[in-house]
Amino acid sequence: YVWPSPQLDALEAIRFDQVGFNTIGTTLTSFVQPCNLFLFDPTINPNSGRSDAADWIRTAYHDAATHNITDGTGGMDGSIRLAAEQARAENAGNGFSNTMGIVLAVVNRYVSNADAIALGALIAIEACGGPEIAFRGGRVDAAVPNTPGVPVPQQDLDSHIAIFARQGFTQTEMIGLVACGHTFGGVQHSVFPNIVNVLADSTSIDDVAHFDSSPVSFDHNVAAEYIAGTTKNPLVVGFNDTTNSDKRIFGSDGNATMRSFANSPGHFASTCANLFARMLDTVPRGVQLTEVIEPLPVKPASINLVMNGGTLELTGLVRLWNTTQAAAPTVSLLWHDHVGHTGNTTLNFRSTSSSTSGKYSATWYGFNSTVFGNKPLLLDPVAGVTSLGFVVNGVLENQGGLGFAIQDAFMLSQTSCQGGAPLTGRVDVAVRNGVHPTRVYLEQVVTDSVQRISITEIDMTPPLQPIAVNSAYSLWSMNLTDQDMTFTIGAEIHGIKYSTTEPLSFLEFSEAC
Numbered sequence: 001y002v003w004p005s006p007q008l009d010a011l012e013a014i015r016f017d018q019v020g021f022n023t024i025g026t027t028l029t030s031f032v033q034p035c036n037l038f039l040f041d042p043t044i045n046p047n048s049g050r051s052d053a054a055d056w057i058r059t060a061y062h063d064a065a066t067h068n069i070t071d072g073t074g075g076m077d078g079s080i081r082l083a084a085e086q087a088r089a090e091n092a093g094n095g096f097s098n099t100m101g102i103v104l105a106v107v108n109r110y111v112s113n114a115d116a117i118a119l120g121a122l123i124a125i126e127a128c129g130g131p132e133i134a135f136r137g138g139r140v141d142a143a144v145p146n147t148p149g150v151p152v153p154q155q156d157l158d159s160h161i162a163i164f165a166r167q168g169f170t171q172t173e174m175i176g177l178v179a180c181g182h183t184f185g186g187v188q189h190s191v192f193p194n195i196v197n198v199l200a201d202s203t204s205i206d207d208v209a210h211f212d213s214s215p216v217s218f219d220h221n222v223a224a225e226y227i228a229g230t231t232k233n234p235l236v237v238g239f240n241d242t243t244n245s246d247k248r249i250f251g252s253d254g255n256a257t258m259r260s261f262a263n264s265p266g267h268f269a270s271t272c273a274n275l276f277a278r279m280l281d282t283v284p285r286g287v288q289l290t291e292v293i294e295p296l297p298v299k300p301a302s303i304n305l306v307m308n309g310g311t312l313e314l315t316g317l318v319r320l321w322n323t324t325q326a327a328a329p330t331v332s333l334l335w336h337d338h339v340g341h342t343g344n345t346t347l348n349f350r351s352t353s354s355s356t357s358g359k360y361s362a363t364w365y366g367f368n369s370t371v372f373g374n375k376p377l378l379l380d381p382v383a384g385v386t387s388l389g390f391v392v393n394g395v396l397e398n399q400g401g402l403g404f405a406i407q408d409a410f411m412l413s414q415t416s417c418q419g420g421a422p423l424t425g426r427v428d429v430a431v432r433n434g435v436h437p438t439r440v441y442l443e444q445v446v447t448d449s450v451q452r453i454s455i456t457e458i459d460m461t462p463p464l465q466p467i468a469v470n471s472a473y474s475l476w477s478m479n480l481t482d483q484d485m486t487f488t489i490g491a492e493i494h495g496i497k498y499s500t501t502e503p504l505s506f507l508e509f510s511e512a513c
Protein backbone atom coordinates (compact mmCIF):
# COMPACT_ATOMS: atom_id res chain seq x y z
CA TYR A 1 0.00 0.00 0.00
CA VAL A 2 0.97 3.60 -0.26
CA TRP A 3 1.87 5.52 2.90
CA PRO A 4 0.13 7.34 4.54
CA SER A 5 -2.96 5.27 5.25
CA PRO A 6 -3.92 5.72 8.90
CA GLN A 7 -5.70 2.36 9.17
CA LEU A 8 -3.10 0.31 7.29
CA ASP A 9 -0.24 2.14 9.03
CA ALA A 10 -1.71 1.27 12.43
CA LEU A 11 -2.40 -2.36 11.57
CA GLU A 12 1.00 -2.74 9.92
CA ALA A 13 2.69 -1.47 13.08
CA ILE A 14 0.94 -3.99 15.35
CA ARG A 15 1.51 -6.75 12.81
CA PHE A 16 5.20 -6.12 12.17
CA ASP A 17 6.71 -3.98 14.96
CA GLN A 18 6.55 -6.91 17.33
CA VAL A 19 9.63 -6.52 19.51
CA GLY A 20 11.94 -3.62 20.27
CA PHE A 21 11.93 0.06 19.44
CA ASN A 22 8.70 2.05 19.03
CA THR A 23 6.47 -0.89 19.91
CA ILE A 24 5.23 0.61 23.18
CA GLY A 25 1.47 0.56 23.09
CA THR A 26 1.43 -1.72 20.10
CA THR A 27 3.29 -4.80 21.19
CA LEU A 28 1.34 -7.95 21.95
CA THR A 29 4.45 -10.10 21.76
CA SER A 30 5.56 -9.31 25.29
CA PHE A 31 2.52 -11.20 26.59
CA VAL A 32 3.39 -14.38 24.72
CA GLN A 33 7.14 -14.29 25.38
CA PRO A 34 8.24 -16.59 26.78
CA CYS A 35 5.60 -18.76 25.17
CA ASN A 36 4.59 -20.34 28.48
CA LEU A 37 3.77 -16.94 29.96
CA PHE A 38 0.35 -16.89 31.58
CA LEU A 39 -0.42 -13.45 32.86
CA PHE A 40 -3.49 -14.42 34.85
CA ASP A 41 -1.89 -17.04 37.00
CA PRO A 42 -1.85 -15.50 40.47
CA THR A 43 1.73 -16.61 40.97
CA ILE A 44 2.81 -15.91 37.35
CA ASN A 45 3.99 -19.46 37.60
CA PRO A 46 5.58 -20.80 34.44
CA ASN A 47 4.38 -24.23 35.48
CA SER A 48 0.68 -23.35 35.49
CA GLY A 49 0.20 -25.43 32.35
CA ARG A 50 -1.68 -22.59 30.76
CA SER A 51 -0.46 -19.88 28.41
CA ASP A 52 -1.68 -16.61 26.99
CA ALA A 53 -0.66 -17.89 23.55
CA ALA A 54 -3.05 -20.87 23.70
CA ASP A 55 -5.86 -18.67 25.05
CA TRP A 56 -5.46 -16.17 22.21
CA ILE A 57 -5.59 -18.85 19.51
CA ARG A 58 -8.64 -20.53 21.03
CA THR A 59 -10.33 -17.13 21.38
CA ALA A 60 -9.89 -16.40 17.69
CA TYR A 61 -11.36 -19.77 16.78
CA HIS A 62 -14.37 -19.33 19.05
CA ASP A 63 -15.01 -15.88 17.55
CA ALA A 64 -14.77 -17.28 14.01
CA ALA A 65 -16.65 -20.51 14.73
CA THR A 66 -20.12 -18.95 14.78
CA HIS A 67 -19.87 -18.19 11.06
CA ASN A 68 -22.62 -19.41 8.79
CA ILE A 69 -21.39 -19.39 5.20
CA THR A 70 -24.94 -19.72 3.84
CA ASP A 71 -26.53 -16.70 5.43
CA GLY A 72 -23.28 -14.78 5.94
CA THR A 73 -23.78 -14.24 9.66
CA GLY A 74 -21.26 -14.67 12.46
CA GLY A 75 -17.49 -15.00 12.24
CA MET A 76 -14.61 -12.81 13.31
CA ASP A 77 -16.54 -9.82 14.56
CA GLY A 78 -15.25 -9.64 18.11
CA SER A 79 -18.54 -10.93 19.56
CA ILE A 80 -16.54 -13.31 21.79
CA ARG A 81 -15.67 -10.23 23.90
CA LEU A 82 -19.32 -9.89 24.96
CA ALA A 83 -20.17 -11.31 28.38
CA ALA A 84 -23.34 -12.93 27.06
CA GLU A 85 -21.35 -14.92 24.51
CA GLN A 86 -18.61 -15.84 27.00
CA ALA A 87 -21.29 -17.18 29.36
CA ARG A 88 -22.35 -19.92 26.93
CA ALA A 89 -21.45 -23.54 27.66
CA GLU A 90 -19.69 -23.75 24.28
CA ASN A 91 -17.34 -21.01 25.52
CA ALA A 92 -16.48 -22.57 28.85
CA GLY A 93 -13.46 -21.23 30.72
CA ASN A 94 -11.91 -17.83 31.36
CA GLY A 95 -9.55 -17.87 28.37
CA PHE A 96 -11.73 -15.45 26.43
CA SER A 97 -11.96 -12.77 29.11
CA ASN A 98 -8.24 -13.24 29.78
CA THR A 99 -7.50 -12.68 26.10
CA MET A 100 -9.67 -9.60 25.81
CA GLY A 101 -8.03 -8.17 28.92
CA ILE A 102 -4.76 -8.03 26.99
CA VAL A 103 -5.53 -7.59 23.31
CA LEU A 104 -7.90 -4.68 24.03
CA ALA A 105 -4.75 -2.61 24.53
CA VAL A 106 -4.20 -2.32 20.78
CA VAL A 107 -7.80 -1.43 19.93
CA ASN A 108 -8.14 2.11 18.61
CA ARG A 109 -10.09 4.04 15.99
CA TYR A 110 -8.32 2.12 13.23
CA VAL A 111 -8.13 -1.32 14.91
CA SER A 112 -11.34 -3.10 15.92
CA ASN A 113 -11.69 -5.59 18.75
CA ALA A 114 -12.02 -8.30 16.10
CA ASP A 115 -8.80 -7.18 14.38
CA ALA A 116 -7.08 -7.21 17.77
CA ILE A 117 -8.25 -10.80 18.41
CA ALA A 118 -6.97 -11.82 14.98
CA LEU A 119 -3.64 -10.08 15.58
CA GLY A 120 -3.30 -11.72 18.99
CA ALA A 121 -3.70 -15.20 17.53
CA LEU A 122 -1.36 -14.43 14.66
CA ILE A 123 1.34 -13.01 16.90
CA ALA A 124 1.05 -15.89 19.37
CA ILE A 125 1.53 -18.39 16.55
CA GLU A 126 4.41 -16.49 14.95
CA ALA A 127 6.16 -15.79 18.26
CA CYS A 128 5.96 -19.44 19.30
CA GLY A 129 7.51 -21.13 16.31
CA GLY A 130 4.63 -21.04 13.88
CA PRO A 131 4.50 -20.05 10.24
CA GLU A 132 3.89 -16.55 8.96
CA ILE A 133 0.21 -15.88 8.43
CA ALA A 134 -1.18 -13.50 5.82
CA PHE A 135 -2.97 -10.74 7.69
CA ARG A 136 -5.81 -8.54 6.50
CA GLY A 137 -7.47 -5.89 8.68
CA GLY A 138 -10.84 -4.21 8.67
CA ARG A 139 -12.97 -6.57 10.76
CA VAL A 140 -16.07 -4.87 12.13
CA ASP A 141 -17.16 -5.32 15.75
CA ALA A 142 -20.59 -6.79 16.42
CA ALA A 143 -22.74 -5.10 19.04
CA VAL A 144 -24.65 -8.24 20.00
CA PRO A 145 -23.71 -11.91 20.40
CA ASN A 146 -23.76 -14.23 17.40
CA THR A 147 -25.94 -17.29 17.04
CA PRO A 148 -24.28 -20.12 19.02
CA GLY A 149 -22.35 -22.69 17.00
CA VAL A 150 -18.90 -23.50 18.43
CA PRO A 151 -18.26 -27.27 18.36
CA VAL A 152 -18.03 -29.13 21.68
CA PRO A 153 -16.27 -32.45 22.34
CA GLN A 154 -19.36 -34.58 23.03
CA GLN A 155 -20.82 -34.03 19.57
CA ASP A 156 -20.43 -36.86 17.06
CA LEU A 157 -18.33 -36.80 13.91
CA ASP A 158 -21.21 -36.02 11.57
CA SER A 159 -22.12 -33.00 13.70
CA HIS A 160 -18.53 -31.75 13.58
CA ILE A 161 -18.33 -32.22 9.80
CA ALA A 162 -21.59 -30.28 9.47
CA ILE A 163 -20.40 -27.50 11.82
CA PHE A 164 -17.12 -27.03 9.94
CA ALA A 165 -19.03 -27.08 6.62
CA ARG A 166 -21.29 -24.34 8.00
CA GLN A 167 -18.13 -22.38 8.86
CA GLY A 168 -16.82 -22.90 5.31
CA PHE A 169 -14.33 -25.73 5.84
CA THR A 170 -14.25 -29.20 4.24
CA GLN A 171 -13.71 -32.37 6.25
CA THR A 172 -9.99 -32.41 5.34
CA GLU A 173 -9.71 -28.75 6.33
CA MET A 174 -11.47 -29.55 9.61
CA ILE A 175 -8.84 -32.17 10.42
CA GLY A 176 -6.16 -29.63 9.59
CA LEU A 177 -7.63 -26.73 11.52
CA VAL A 178 -8.21 -28.80 14.66
CA ALA A 179 -4.65 -30.18 14.50
CA CYS A 180 -3.23 -26.70 13.86
CA GLY A 181 -5.10 -25.27 16.84
CA HIS A 182 -4.40 -28.19 19.12
CA THR A 183 -0.63 -27.93 18.71
CA PHE A 184 -1.09 -25.35 21.52
CA GLY A 185 -2.56 -25.76 24.99
CA GLY A 186 -4.79 -28.42 26.37
CA VAL A 187 -7.92 -29.19 28.37
CA GLN A 188 -8.31 -27.95 31.96
CA HIS A 189 -9.62 -30.19 34.68
CA SER A 190 -11.43 -27.33 36.41
CA VAL A 191 -13.45 -26.50 33.29
CA PHE A 192 -13.82 -30.04 31.89
CA PRO A 193 -13.76 -32.42 34.88
CA ASN A 194 -15.54 -35.02 32.77
CA ILE A 195 -12.59 -35.04 30.32
CA VAL A 196 -9.52 -34.47 32.50
CA ASN A 197 -8.78 -35.71 36.00
CA VAL A 198 -6.68 -33.93 38.61
CA LEU A 199 -3.17 -34.39 37.28
CA ALA A 200 -0.87 -33.90 40.29
CA ASP A 201 1.75 -32.66 37.81
CA SER A 202 4.15 -29.98 39.06
CA THR A 203 4.60 -28.73 35.49
CA SER A 204 0.84 -28.28 35.06
CA ILE A 205 -0.33 -26.90 38.37
CA ASP A 206 -3.67 -25.83 36.88
CA ASP A 207 -4.30 -29.44 35.79
CA VAL A 208 -4.17 -28.86 32.07
CA ALA A 209 -3.83 -32.07 30.06
CA HIS A 210 -1.95 -30.95 26.97
CA PHE A 211 -2.71 -31.94 23.39
CA ASP A 212 0.94 -32.76 22.71
CA SER A 213 4.29 -32.84 24.47
CA SER A 214 5.16 -29.29 23.35
CA PRO A 215 2.04 -27.29 24.26
CA VAL A 216 3.54 -23.82 23.98
CA SER A 217 5.21 -24.22 20.62
CA PHE A 218 3.87 -24.62 17.15
CA ASP A 219 5.16 -27.92 15.79
CA HIS A 220 3.80 -31.10 14.26
CA ASN A 221 4.04 -33.12 17.48
CA VAL A 222 0.25 -33.17 17.77
CA ALA A 223 0.24 -35.24 14.57
CA ALA A 224 3.53 -37.10 15.02
CA GLU A 225 2.54 -38.36 18.51
CA TYR A 226 -0.95 -39.24 17.30
CA ILE A 227 0.41 -41.33 14.40
CA ALA A 228 3.14 -42.87 16.60
CA GLY A 229 0.53 -43.95 19.13
CA THR A 230 2.25 -42.05 21.93
CA THR A 231 -0.24 -39.20 22.15
CA LYS A 232 -1.64 -38.09 25.49
CA ASN A 233 -4.15 -35.74 23.84
CA PRO A 234 -7.16 -35.77 26.23
CA LEU A 235 -9.50 -35.48 23.25
CA VAL A 236 -7.93 -38.60 21.67
CA VAL A 237 -7.12 -40.93 24.56
CA GLY A 238 -9.39 -39.40 27.20
CA PHE A 239 -11.04 -41.76 29.71
CA ASN A 240 -14.44 -40.74 28.40
CA ASP A 241 -14.74 -41.83 24.78
CA THR A 242 -17.80 -39.65 24.21
CA THR A 243 -15.59 -36.58 24.43
CA ASN A 244 -12.73 -37.97 22.29
CA SER A 245 -13.59 -35.60 19.46
CA ASP A 246 -10.03 -35.21 18.18
CA LYS A 247 -9.82 -39.01 17.86
CA ARG A 248 -12.94 -39.10 15.70
CA ILE A 249 -11.90 -36.06 13.65
CA PHE A 250 -8.25 -37.04 13.13
CA GLY A 251 -9.22 -40.60 12.15
CA SER A 252 -12.11 -39.61 9.91
CA ASP A 253 -10.14 -40.04 6.67
CA GLY A 254 -8.27 -43.14 7.75
CA ASN A 255 -5.53 -40.90 9.22
CA ALA A 256 -4.38 -39.79 5.76
CA THR A 257 -4.24 -36.10 6.67
CA MET A 258 -2.65 -36.65 10.07
CA ARG A 259 -0.08 -38.98 8.51
CA SER A 260 0.86 -36.31 5.98
CA PHE A 261 1.39 -33.87 8.87
CA ALA A 262 3.38 -36.40 10.88
CA ASN A 263 5.60 -37.04 7.88
CA SER A 264 6.32 -33.42 7.08
CA PRO A 265 6.63 -30.54 9.53
CA GLY A 266 6.88 -28.21 6.53
CA HIS A 267 3.63 -29.46 5.05
CA PHE A 268 1.96 -29.10 8.44
CA ALA A 269 3.23 -25.53 8.82
CA SER A 270 2.19 -24.39 5.35
CA THR A 271 -1.24 -26.05 5.70
CA CYS A 272 -1.73 -24.30 9.06
CA ALA A 273 -0.61 -20.95 7.66
CA ASN A 274 -3.35 -21.18 5.03
CA LEU A 275 -6.04 -22.49 7.36
CA PHE A 276 -5.29 -19.96 10.12
CA ALA A 277 -5.42 -17.12 7.57
CA ARG A 278 -8.80 -18.36 6.32
CA MET A 279 -10.08 -18.76 9.88
CA LEU A 280 -9.06 -15.18 10.72
CA ASP A 281 -10.65 -13.94 7.50
CA THR A 282 -13.96 -15.62 8.30
CA VAL A 283 -16.06 -12.48 8.59
CA PRO A 284 -19.76 -11.67 8.31
CA ARG A 285 -20.98 -11.01 4.78
CA GLY A 286 -20.56 -7.40 3.74
CA VAL A 287 -17.39 -6.81 5.75
CA GLN A 288 -14.66 -5.70 3.38
CA LEU A 289 -11.23 -6.73 4.58
CA THR A 290 -8.12 -4.81 3.55
CA GLU A 291 -5.46 -6.18 1.26
CA VAL A 292 -2.93 -8.56 2.85
CA ILE A 293 -0.75 -6.17 4.82
CA GLU A 294 2.92 -6.47 3.90
CA PRO A 295 5.64 -4.58 5.74
CA LEU A 296 6.50 -1.30 4.08
CA PRO A 297 10.20 -1.37 3.12
CA VAL A 298 10.53 2.28 4.17
CA LYS A 299 7.94 3.54 6.64
CA PRO A 300 7.70 6.96 8.21
CA ALA A 301 6.16 6.86 11.70
CA SER A 302 5.16 9.27 14.48
CA ILE A 303 5.23 12.17 12.02
CA ASN A 304 4.23 15.41 13.70
CA LEU A 305 4.12 18.99 12.51
CA VAL A 306 3.70 21.84 14.97
CA MET A 307 3.60 25.58 14.28
CA ASN A 308 5.89 27.43 16.64
CA GLY A 309 5.45 31.13 15.83
CA GLY A 310 7.55 31.79 12.76
CA THR A 311 8.79 28.21 12.46
CA LEU A 312 7.26 24.96 11.31
CA GLU A 313 8.63 22.08 13.40
CA LEU A 314 8.75 18.59 11.93
CA THR A 315 9.47 15.50 14.02
CA GLY A 316 9.29 11.87 13.07
CA LEU A 317 10.92 8.52 12.59
CA VAL A 318 11.52 6.22 9.68
CA ARG A 319 11.75 2.44 9.81
CA LEU A 320 13.85 0.49 7.31
CA TRP A 321 12.58 -3.05 7.02
CA ASN A 322 14.98 -5.98 6.71
CA THR A 323 18.03 -4.09 7.90
CA THR A 324 20.24 -4.72 10.91
CA GLN A 325 22.18 -2.54 13.25
CA ALA A 326 25.40 -4.28 12.22
CA ALA A 327 24.83 -3.12 8.64
CA ALA A 328 22.90 0.04 9.47
CA PRO A 329 22.42 1.97 6.25
CA THR A 330 23.25 5.63 5.75
CA VAL A 331 19.97 7.49 5.52
CA SER A 332 19.13 11.01 4.45
CA LEU A 333 15.76 12.67 4.59
CA LEU A 334 14.60 14.80 1.68
CA TRP A 335 11.67 17.14 2.04
CA HIS A 336 9.88 18.81 -0.83
CA ASP A 337 7.98 22.04 -0.30
CA HIS A 338 5.40 24.31 -1.94
CA VAL A 339 8.00 26.50 -3.63
CA GLY A 340 9.79 23.72 -5.49
CA HIS A 341 12.74 23.40 -3.16
CA THR A 342 14.10 20.17 -1.70
CA GLY A 343 15.75 20.13 1.70
CA ASN A 344 18.08 17.39 2.80
CA THR A 345 19.55 16.17 6.08
CA THR A 346 21.30 13.06 7.33
CA LEU A 347 19.32 11.07 9.86
CA ASN A 348 20.53 9.53 13.09
CA PHE A 349 20.24 5.84 13.78
CA ARG A 350 17.97 5.25 16.79
CA SER A 351 17.39 1.60 17.42
CA THR A 352 16.06 -1.69 16.08
CA SER A 353 12.92 -3.77 16.16
CA SER A 354 12.12 -7.29 15.04
CA SER A 355 9.25 -9.59 14.27
CA THR A 356 8.24 -13.19 13.59
CA SER A 357 10.55 -14.70 16.23
CA GLY A 358 13.45 -12.56 15.02
CA LYS A 359 13.10 -13.64 11.39
CA TYR A 360 12.86 -9.98 10.37
CA SER A 361 14.66 -7.02 11.81
CA ALA A 362 14.34 -3.34 11.13
CA THR A 363 16.38 -0.24 11.91
CA TRP A 364 14.87 3.07 12.95
CA TYR A 365 16.13 6.57 12.26
CA GLY A 366 14.90 9.72 13.92
CA PHE A 367 14.43 13.02 12.28
CA ASN A 368 14.77 15.05 15.31
CA SER A 369 12.01 13.64 17.41
CA THR A 370 11.47 15.71 20.51
CA VAL A 371 10.36 12.51 22.20
CA PHE A 372 13.92 11.26 22.05
CA GLY A 373 15.61 14.43 23.13
CA ASN A 374 16.57 15.80 19.74
CA LYS A 375 15.52 19.10 18.34
CA PRO A 376 12.84 19.08 15.66
CA LEU A 377 13.61 19.89 12.07
CA LEU A 378 12.87 23.60 11.62
CA LEU A 379 11.13 24.54 8.38
CA ASP A 380 10.00 27.79 6.81
CA PRO A 381 6.20 28.02 7.07
CA VAL A 382 5.90 29.80 3.73
CA ALA A 383 7.65 26.95 1.96
CA GLY A 384 5.92 24.33 4.14
CA VAL A 385 6.38 20.66 3.34
CA THR A 386 4.51 18.58 0.79
CA SER A 387 6.27 15.23 0.77
CA LEU A 388 9.27 13.30 2.02
CA GLY A 389 11.78 11.01 0.39
CA PHE A 390 14.68 9.02 1.81
CA VAL A 391 18.06 8.20 0.37
CA VAL A 392 19.14 4.84 1.78
CA ASN A 393 22.73 3.88 1.01
CA GLY A 394 22.56 6.14 -2.03
CA VAL A 395 19.23 4.77 -3.32
CA LEU A 396 16.23 7.09 -3.47
CA GLU A 397 13.15 5.67 -1.70
CA ASN A 398 10.02 7.63 -2.54
CA GLN A 399 7.30 5.02 -3.13
CA GLY A 400 8.07 4.78 -6.82
CA GLY A 401 8.00 8.51 -7.39
CA LEU A 402 4.89 9.27 -5.34
CA GLY A 403 6.84 10.53 -2.35
CA PHE A 404 5.61 10.18 1.24
CA ALA A 405 2.87 12.79 1.30
CA ILE A 406 2.76 15.14 4.27
CA GLN A 407 -0.19 17.38 4.99
CA ASP A 408 0.80 20.81 6.24
CA ALA A 409 -2.64 22.38 5.69
CA PHE A 410 -3.35 22.45 9.42
CA MET A 411 -1.58 21.59 12.65
CA LEU A 412 -1.39 22.45 16.33
CA SER A 413 -0.06 25.92 17.05
CA GLN A 414 2.22 26.36 20.08
CA THR A 415 0.14 29.43 20.98
CA SER A 416 -2.34 26.89 22.45
CA CYS A 417 -2.55 27.56 26.16
CA GLN A 418 -3.88 26.54 29.55
CA GLY A 419 -4.47 28.42 32.77
CA GLY A 420 -6.85 29.81 35.37
CA ALA A 421 -8.85 28.19 38.11
CA PRO A 422 -10.71 26.06 37.36
CA LEU A 423 -8.14 25.11 34.76
CA THR A 424 -9.25 25.70 31.19
CA GLY A 425 -7.41 25.63 27.91
CA ARG A 426 -7.50 26.93 24.38
CA VAL A 427 -6.43 24.93 21.37
CA ASP A 428 -5.13 26.94 18.46
CA VAL A 429 -4.94 25.32 15.05
CA ALA A 430 -2.70 26.91 12.44
CA VAL A 431 -4.38 26.71 9.02
CA ARG A 432 -2.42 27.38 5.86
CA ASN A 433 -3.61 30.50 4.05
CA GLY A 434 -5.33 29.62 0.79
CA VAL A 435 -6.36 26.14 1.94
CA HIS A 436 -9.89 27.16 3.07
CA PRO A 437 -11.01 24.03 4.93
CA THR A 438 -14.79 23.70 5.08
CA ARG A 439 -14.47 22.49 8.66
CA VAL A 440 -11.80 22.28 11.35
CA TYR A 441 -12.69 20.14 14.35
CA LEU A 442 -11.37 18.20 17.28
CA GLU A 443 -11.69 14.44 17.10
CA GLN A 444 -12.54 12.68 20.32
CA VAL A 445 -12.41 8.89 20.68
CA VAL A 446 -15.66 7.53 22.08
CA THR A 447 -16.04 3.97 23.36
CA ASP A 448 -19.62 2.73 23.55
CA SER A 449 -21.09 0.33 26.11
CA VAL A 450 -19.85 -2.67 24.09
CA GLN A 451 -16.30 -1.36 23.58
CA ARG A 452 -16.80 -0.21 20.01
CA ILE A 453 -14.75 2.82 19.14
CA SER A 454 -15.96 5.74 17.11
CA ILE A 455 -14.96 9.36 16.64
CA THR A 456 -16.98 12.37 17.69
CA GLU A 457 -16.13 15.54 15.79
CA ILE A 458 -16.40 18.81 17.68
CA ASP A 459 -16.50 21.67 15.19
CA MET A 460 -14.47 24.81 15.74
CA THR A 461 -16.15 28.08 14.89
CA PRO A 462 -14.38 29.68 11.91
CA PRO A 463 -12.58 32.89 12.91
CA LEU A 464 -14.49 36.07 12.04
CA GLN A 465 -11.26 37.80 11.04
CA PRO A 466 -8.07 35.98 10.02
CA ILE A 467 -5.71 35.88 13.03
CA ALA A 468 -2.25 35.58 11.51
CA VAL A 469 0.26 33.37 13.29
CA ASN A 470 2.85 34.14 10.60
CA SER A 471 2.75 35.19 6.97
CA ALA A 472 1.58 31.76 5.78
CA TYR A 473 -0.82 30.55 8.50
CA SER A 474 -3.84 31.84 10.45
CA LEU A 475 -5.48 30.49 13.57
CA TRP A 476 -8.71 28.72 14.33
CA SER A 477 -9.32 28.42 18.07
CA MET A 478 -11.53 26.66 20.56
CA ASN A 479 -11.84 26.90 24.32
CA LEU A 480 -11.72 23.68 26.30
CA THR A 481 -12.87 22.94 29.80
CA ASP A 482 -12.63 19.15 30.11
CA GLN A 483 -9.18 18.35 31.50
CA ASP A 484 -9.60 14.64 30.80
CA MET A 485 -10.28 15.16 27.13
CA THR A 486 -7.69 13.92 24.67
CA PHE A 487 -8.13 14.73 21.02
CA THR A 488 -6.61 14.85 17.60
CA ILE A 489 -7.24 17.64 15.12
CA GLY A 490 -9.26 17.03 11.96
CA ALA A 491 -10.12 19.14 8.95
CA GLU A 492 -12.25 18.68 5.87
CA ILE A 493 -10.59 20.01 2.74
CA HIS A 494 -12.25 19.62 -0.69
CA GLY A 495 -14.53 16.96 0.81
CA ILE A 496 -11.67 14.86 2.19
CA LYS A 497 -11.09 14.45 5.91
CA TYR A 498 -7.58 14.60 7.30
CA SER A 499 -6.43 13.95 10.86
CA THR A 500 -3.35 14.58 12.89
CA THR A 501 -2.02 11.45 14.57
CA GLU A 502 -0.57 12.44 17.94
CA PRO A 503 -3.22 12.65 20.69
CA LEU A 504 -3.29 15.97 22.56
CA SER A 505 -4.59 17.25 25.87
CA PHE A 506 -4.70 20.89 26.91
CA LEU A 507 -2.82 19.92 30.07
CA GLU A 508 0.28 19.51 27.88
CA PHE A 509 0.17 23.05 26.46
CA SER A 510 3.10 25.06 27.75
CA GLU A 511 1.75 28.58 27.15
CA ALA A 512 -0.29 30.24 29.89
CA CYS A 513 -3.66 31.64 28.76
Ligand code: HEM
Pocket residue numbers: 050051054055057058061092093095151152153160177178180181182184185186187188189191192208245279
Ligand atom coordinates in the same frame (compact mmCIF):
# COMPACT_ATOMS: atom_id res chain seq x y z
C1 HEM B 1 -14.42 -29.97 16.95
C2 HEM B 1 -13.63 -28.94 17.14
C3 HEM B 1 -13.02 -28.58 18.46
C4 HEM B 1 -13.35 -28.98 19.72
C5 HEM B 1 -14.45 -29.94 20.13
C6 HEM B 1 -12.43 -28.35 20.63
C7 HEM B 1 -12.44 -28.52 21.98
C8 HEM B 1 -11.54 -27.95 22.86
C9 HEM B 1 -11.57 -28.09 24.30
C10 HEM B 1 -12.59 -28.86 25.07
C11 HEM B 1 -10.53 -27.39 24.79
C12 HEM B 1 -10.15 -27.19 26.26
C13 HEM B 1 -10.38 -25.76 26.69
C14 HEM B 1 -10.01 -25.48 28.09
O1 HEM B 1 -9.82 -26.41 28.87
O2 HEM B 1 -9.89 -24.31 28.45
C15 HEM B 1 -9.83 -26.84 23.69
C16 HEM B 1 -8.70 -26.07 23.79
C17 HEM B 1 -8.10 -25.44 22.74
N1 HEM B 1 -8.56 -25.37 21.44
FE1 HEM B 1 -10.03 -26.50 20.67
N2 HEM B 1 -11.58 -27.57 19.91
C18 HEM B 1 -11.91 -27.67 18.60
C19 HEM B 1 -11.31 -26.99 17.55
C20 HEM B 1 -10.32 -26.07 17.68
C21 HEM B 1 -9.80 -25.27 16.61
C22 HEM B 1 -10.26 -25.35 15.16
C23 HEM B 1 -8.83 -24.47 17.13
C24 HEM B 1 -7.98 -23.43 16.47
C25 HEM B 1 -7.68 -23.40 15.20
C26 HEM B 1 -8.74 -24.79 18.55
C27 HEM B 1 -7.84 -24.21 19.42
C28 HEM B 1 -7.71 -24.58 20.74
C29 HEM B 1 -6.63 -24.13 21.60
C30 HEM B 1 -5.46 -23.26 21.21
C31 HEM B 1 -6.89 -24.67 22.86
C32 HEM B 1 -6.03 -24.53 24.11
C33 HEM B 1 -6.56 -23.49 25.03
C34 HEM B 1 -5.75 -23.38 26.30
O3 HEM B 1 -4.91 -24.25 26.57
O4 HEM B 1 -5.96 -22.41 27.03
N3 HEM B 1 -9.67 -25.75 18.84
N4 HEM B 1 -10.47 -27.18 22.50
